[in-house]
Amino acid sequence: MTTLFSPLAATFLAAAPVISAEAQKAGIGKIGPTAITFFLLFIVLSLGITYWAARRTRTTSDFFVAGGGITAWQNGFALAGDFMSAASFLGIAGLVAKSGFDGLMYSTGFLVGWPLVLFLIAESLRAIGKYTFADVVAYRLRQKPVRIAAAFGTVAVVLFYLIAQMVGAGKLIQLLFGQSLSGYFPGHTYEAAIIIVGIIMMIYVLFGGMIATTWVQIIKAGLLLGGASLMAVLVLAKFGFNPLALFTEAAHQYNHPAVAAAGAVAAKPAVNVLGPGPLVSNPLDALSLGLSLMIGTAGLPHILMRFYTVPNPAQARKSAFYATGLIGFFYLLTFILGFGAMALVGQKQIVAVDKAYNMAAPMLAGVLGGEPMLGFIAAVAFATILAVVAGLTLSGASALSHDLWVNVVRGGEAPESEQLRVARYATVFFGVVAVALGLLFEDTNVAYMVGLAFAIAASANFPALLLSIFWRRFTTSGAVASMWVGALSAIGLIVISPAVWVDVLKHKEAIFPLRSPGLVTIPLSFVVAILVSLATPEAESRRQHDEALAELPTADLPLADQV
Amino acid sequence: MSPLDSSDHLPRGGALRQSARPRTLGFALSLVILAIYCGFVLLVAYGKPLLGTEIVPGLSWGILLGALVIVVAWLLTLVYVTVSNKNSANR
DSSP states (O other), rough: HHHHHHHHHHHHHOOOOSSSSHHHHHOOOOOOHHHHHHHHHHHHHHHHHHHHHHHHHHHHHOOOOOOOOOHHHHHHHHHHHHHHHHHHHHHHHHHHHTTTHHHHHHHHHHHHHHHHHHIIIIIIHHHHTTTTTHHHTTTSSSSSHHHHHHHHHHHHHHHHHOOOOOOOOHHHHHHHHHHHHHHHHHHHHHHHHHHHHHHHHHHHHHHHHTTTTTHHHHEEEEHHHHHHHHHHHHHHHTTTHHHHHHHHHHHHHHHHHBBBBBTTBOBBOBBTTTTTTTGHHHHHHHHHHHHHHHHHHGGGGGGGGGGGGSSSHHHHHHHHHHHHHHHHHHHHHHHHHHHHIIIOOOHHHHHOOOOTTTTTHHHHHHHHHHHHHHHHHHHHHHHHHHHHHHHHHHHHHHIIIIIIIIIIITOOOOOOOHHHHHHHHHHHHHHHHHHHHHHHHHTHHHHHHHHHHHHHIIIIIHHHHHHHHHHHHHOOHHHHHHHHHHHHHHHHHHTTIIIIIHHHHHOSOOSSSSSHHHHHHHHHHHHHHHHHHHOOOOHHHHHHHHHHSSSOGGOOOTTTTTO | OOOOOOOOTTOOOOTTTGGHHHHHHHHHHHHHHHHHHHHHHHHHOOHHHHHSSSTTTTHHHHHHHHHHHHHHHHHHHHHHHHHHHHHHOOO
């Protein structure tokens, strides 16, 4: 990485005038050599730590087998690291800065999925003895069709997650290097930034195969939590360490009653940043978003396997408790950071740099601690984005090579070397597609993008996962139909929703009115799963389910008496 | 496959049965968190004026309840972990 960055840095530092035009317009002070130097310094530092950490554990397959050695605390941090992406940090801070309370819908929604994962899924997962989403769904069903459908759902979730990370990273690079880039690519700094990010990501994934290890995630969680906490303390210090004073100031600056149209003055609706506002103006939108965020967590393919890295169920439960605490704390910080950016940076300034408010957090860092702080926070965000992208790309690539390629193209078997080759091509494929989609979604808030990934996970993966664990009469056809219908309907409704149909494809009016599809597609996926299962009884599936339940004499377990 | 510690190890146990008791509790607590969060979301959808009302200056019902949802969700995981770890230790 050092060798990659230093020539780049030299170019940028040489070409960069002291203040980038965008930053100047925004009035957030200089984004000059100091910020860039700090950015590069911390990127190199965190990549160095990551590299060191990655060498401490070996491969992912290693920790499957080992199944121990990781304490509950460490695993809690790793779970949190897997889950908290910098994109949601940038995106939520931006959404709160933009419309106050509405952004907090994401903070709460991303968190409440965790108790559900612990209460319903994690326990049974360990008991069944399967690691991955596809393994659990397929454990009592016919492997091939289930794996193909599961791989498709995984790839769809990964792609939407990737778009969010790409846009976030691209915006960061544009913010820092916009001026120097505009010298080479006038008028296309974002495009240039996204392509640079895509290249760096592919290099990172292809040459650093050991990314998704526990220690890397622990460090990532530490960096994000540390950076966000530092910022929150600095914000609160300006308000006598009283969050209510901060909220009052934000409300004072931005709340106003409705303005009626008068002559040339257009009507303006009332604004109350402390209550529900425009993002959830349609009640069904609020319900749909809430449902997707809550259920999506349990359908995320890369979270579930973490429950195996600790030695026993008691430790697994504890680690989920720690993770929920860390993630909850992080999302409470987004309250402070979002309102802090609103009050201290100002909406006009934020929107001048990025229409979708994705740069609210780094700009707030600039206001709080000048260029060094901006460089530091941007580096933390960028480094964590790289780690998330690597993990996502690897799980997407393995779904493509192990499940799709082997089962669809090769009829069930393929040599290891060939799978590895396919995984490499798949990585490049993900990189290119992510860059292309990142360009399309330039003006999208990244927390909203992550929310769409959750909606797909909730529709495609969660119903099949839940029913496979709990419903005796679940069948292969039911699972396959549910996963395909869930994934395709969610993607289809996203395409014809306002976010894509209007904002990206520039049509006048959206065909589907809701910005999140979950309210329709999650129940649809459940109904399809149940109806198809009832229509196609499968004795083998029932037998294996009963087998899992029946072997133990009930006397051993006085059920429910103490609960 | 995954090593179990002595308190959780049930010889020749059916895989799902082994987690049967945490399951009852898990279902109950799932309903609790679902009810709490759905209540919050329904308030966001249909109780906008109330959530926008400030209890004391700077603290609206929306912000208070949003923060409480996060804290309560976390406390529910504490309840679950405490009860089921105690049960598996006593077994």
